[in-house]
Amino acid sequence: MRSIEILEEIARRCRVDTVKALRCAQSGHPGSSLSLMDVLVALYHGGIARHDPENPEWSGRDHVILSVGHAAPGLYSCLAHAGYLPVQKLAGLRQYGTGLEGHAKRGTFPGVECSSGSLGQGLSVGVGLALAAKLQGRDTRVFVLMSDGEQQEGSVWEAAMSAAKWELHNLIAVVDKNGNQINGPTSVIMPSLDPIGPKYEAMHWKARDIDGNKMAEVVDALNWAIETKGPTVLVSRSQTGFPISFMMGDYHWHHGVLSEELFLQAMADLREPVAARKDETWLPGYQSKDQKELK
Amino acid sequence: MSAITPATDVELTAGELVAVRRAFGPAFEKCSEKDERLVAITADLGGSVNLSGFEERHPSRYFNCGVAETNMIGMSAGFAMAGYVPYAITFGSFLGRAMDHIRQSIGHNKLKVNVVGSHGGISNGKDGPSAHAIEDIGMFRSMPPFAIVVVADANQIRPAIQASIDYPSPVYLRLYREPTPVFYEENPPFEIGKANVLRRGSDVTLVACGPHVGYCLRWLEVWSRDVSIELIDCHTVKPLDEELLLESASRTGAVVTVEDHYIAGGLGSAVCELLSERHPTPVQRVGLHGYAASGPYYELLDHVGIGESGVRAGIEVVLARKRR
Numbered sequence: 001m002r003s004i005e006i007l008e009e010i011a012r013r014c015r016v017d018t019v020k021a022l023r024c025a026q027s028g029h030p031g032s033s034l035s036l037m038d039v040l041v042a043l044y045h046g047g048i049a050r051h052d053p054e055n056p057e058w059s060g061r062d063h064v065i066l067s068v069g070h071a072a073p074g075l076y077s078c079l080a081h082a083g084y085l086p087v088q089k090l091a092g093l094r095q096y097g098t099g100l101e102g103h104a105k106r107g108t109f110p111g112v113e114c115s116s117g118s119l120g121q122g123l124s125v126g127v128g129l130a131l132a133a134k135l136q137g138r139d140t141r142v143f144v145l146m147s148d149g150e151q152q153e154g155s156v157w158e159a160a161m162s163a164a165k166w167e168l169h170n171l172i173a174v175v176d177k178n179g180n181q182i183n184g185p186t187s188v189i190m191p192s193l194d195p196i197g198p199k200y201e202a203m204h205w206k207a208r209d210i211d212g213n214k215m216a217e218v219v220d221a222l223n224w225a226i227e228t229k230g231p232t233v234l235v236s237r238s239q240t241g242f243p244i245s246f247m248m249g250d251y252h253w254h255h256g257v258l259s260e261e262l263f264l265q266a267m268a269d270l271r272e273p274v275a276a277r278k279d280e281t282w283l284p285g286y287q288s289k290d291q292k293e294l295k
Numbered sequence: 296m297s298a299i300t301p302a303t304d305v306e307l308t309a310g311e312l313v314a315v316r317r318a319f320g321p322a323f324e325k326c327s328e329k330d331e332r333l334v335a336i337t338a339d340l341g342g343s344v345n346l347s348g349f350e351e352r353h354p355s356r357y358f359n360c361g362v363a364e365t366n367m368i369g370m371s372a373g374f375a376m377a378g379y380v381p382y383a384i385t386f387g388s389f390l391g392r393a394m395d396h397i398r399q400s401i402g403h404n405k406l407k408v409n410v411v412g413s414h415g416g417i418s419n420g421k422d423g424p425s426a427h428a429i430e431d432i433g434m435f436r437s438m439p440p441f442a443i444v445v446v447a448d449a450n451q452i453r454p455a456i457q458a459s460i461d462y463p464s465p466v467y468l469r470l471y472r473e474p475t476p477v478f479y480e481e482n483p484p485f486e487i488g489k490a491n492v493l494r495r496g497s498d499v500t501l502v503a504c505g506p507h508v509g510y511c512l513r514w515l516e517v518w519s520r521d522v523s524i525e526l527i528d529c530h531t532v533k534p535l536d537e538e539l540l541l542e543s544a545s546r547t548g549a550v551v552t553v554e555d556h557y558i559a560g561g562l563g564s565a566v567c568e569l570l571s572e573r574h575p576t577p578v579q580r581v582g583l584h585g586y587a588a589s590g591p592y593y594e595l596l597d598h599v600g601i602g603e604s605g606v607r608a609g610i611e612v613v614l615a616r617k618r619r
Contacts, residue, residue, distance in 0.1 A: 063376075106404045113376070115403035118395050124366045125400055128336075128373020128381075135334075135355060136377065155396070158366035166358075 021090035033074030035178035035238035053083035067122020069103035087285035120153025149181030164204035180251035212236030302517035312474035313449035320345030322453035372400035387412025387428025416555025420592035433560020454485035475506035490536035496525035
């Protein structure tokens with residue numbers, strides 16, 4: 001088991017390469033990619049989800065469904081750092097033929113389980129997968145990662161209702177509650193969305209609120225969800241664009257383009273040394289000689 | 296003065312009548328006995344397609360997700376990911392709300408999920424337009440991976456299900472509510488994408504799908520006194536049996552399409568696309584020109600222009616255009 005400090009450092013590196021990839025793409029969604037990163041890293045690097053980068057289709061794996069499809073750059077970076085693809089490939093984000101689709105797409109990037117982008121669909125797919133695993137007698141767990149704005153989709157609640165009907169103890173949902181969506185703060189766009197946890201509890205789920213940008217809390221909560229007879233949901237309070245100073249709390253960074261100046265500020269916020277002018281240090285996967293390999 | 300003798304005295308409800316949707320459940324049960332990958336996922340309409348027998352015999356493979364069509368589709372996608380061949384089952388009229396999930400969760404994921412839309416066209420006559428499915432073929436024609444099979448009678452349902460299991464892409468199966476004429480023998484030969492020529496003729500080609508194939512067979516007994524009609528059961532609207540249709544159209548020089556569907560987007564549109572690109576031929580489409588209303592099914596056919604007089608008028612119009 002990796003220490004929390006190591007996981008935090010992996011999350012920092014995954015964020016660095018996410019931001020570098022987004023700069024290369026000159027488009028994309030930094031807000032959710034960064035707010036969700038601690039959950040992604042706990043799952044793929046923290047020993048929570050069973051998976052094998054050498055064999056992405058391994059039948060014994062757990063399933064991670066990124067329902068909040070616009071967080072794909074974060075998922076790609078996390079998967080690349082886990083060994084699914086060379087990290088340098090992240091530079092091809094949103095370019096034709098690279099497989100790094102703007103929103104997650106099954107079959108284009110190893111480890112991506114489910115296509116998303118149109119919100120509110122992943123939980124239903126997760127219910128089907130979890131129910132199928134139960135029918136097959138497999139102990140597979142299914143993690144479904146959603147956003148808070150996504151909870152406005154009615155189909156989420158169709159799925160939530162049915163998960164409890166079939167007592168899907170193997171289904172774990174995470175709502176990345178960064179409080180922002182494309183046109184404004186979630187509390188303004190849909191004030192009655194809060195509280196989220198009790199809505200799931202009313203549909204017979206077990207719910208827990210956590211600080212989604214505190215690695216120790218994320219790891220602890222995911223382990224609780226695995227051990228708890230569910231379905232379980234973690235309402236994961238997070239910051240849009242965490243920990244980039246100019247992004248946090250600002251819905252405009254749901255998506256956006258990084259100027260060179262802002263890119264440098266983002267790297268400074270992430271404590272990542274890069275050259276003042278564009279060179280190879282600005283590219284995903286660049287490793288300085290003094291960067292230690294993490295075990 | 297009509298050139299073709301009207302077949303208005305022909306009784307569509309005489310002889311053996313079986314509802315295609317009633318035949319679905321037992322046929323699905325038969326197919327699933329040999330194949331444990333089959334699961335049924337329904338938005339609370341399993342009873343309407345007679346799945347109670349399947350539910351009793353295979354309770355672990357029958358899932359009623361409640362009145363929740365989008366969840367039905369998403370769940371089916373999850374089952375397909377796990378290696379099952381799921382059938383997502385509801386009324387064709389209610390699939391519209393799930394099209395985005397069909398596009399992404401099935402289509403983009405490249406999954407094999409077969410979707411069953413029962414109560415096709417206006418076959419759920421008395422329930423009215425909310426329960427009429429007149430847009431479904433058009434919707435699925437615009438979904439890249441989907442094949443579309445419109446079942447013509449109760450005996451065609453089992454081979455259609457069987458063919459849909461191993462077909463390489465997802466299949467949309469359209470069923471009908473009211474009892475309709477049975478005209479195929481039991482378990483007729485069936486191949487997705489291969490249309491059946493039921494009557495040979497030389498003046499005009501009638502391309503039909505669904506129970507209208509059976510109606511046309513009966514009407515033809517009278518019409519054929521005046522005109523030589525070729526009748527094709529085009530059970531697969533997508534992919535079309537292009538070579539068979541082109542050969543027939545080029546021989547007769549006139550085509551009428553007949554379907555219980557909105558005039559745009561269905562079988563008629565598909566046939567026109569094919570012929571206009573590869574063998575321009577006079578075509579007359581027979582279908583609905585708008586929403587219907589509540590009413591007994593067999594009466595409604597005439598009201599919305601897809602009864603005997605509507606189809607006959609289509610033939611006359613196209614023959615006149617052919618002669619010009």
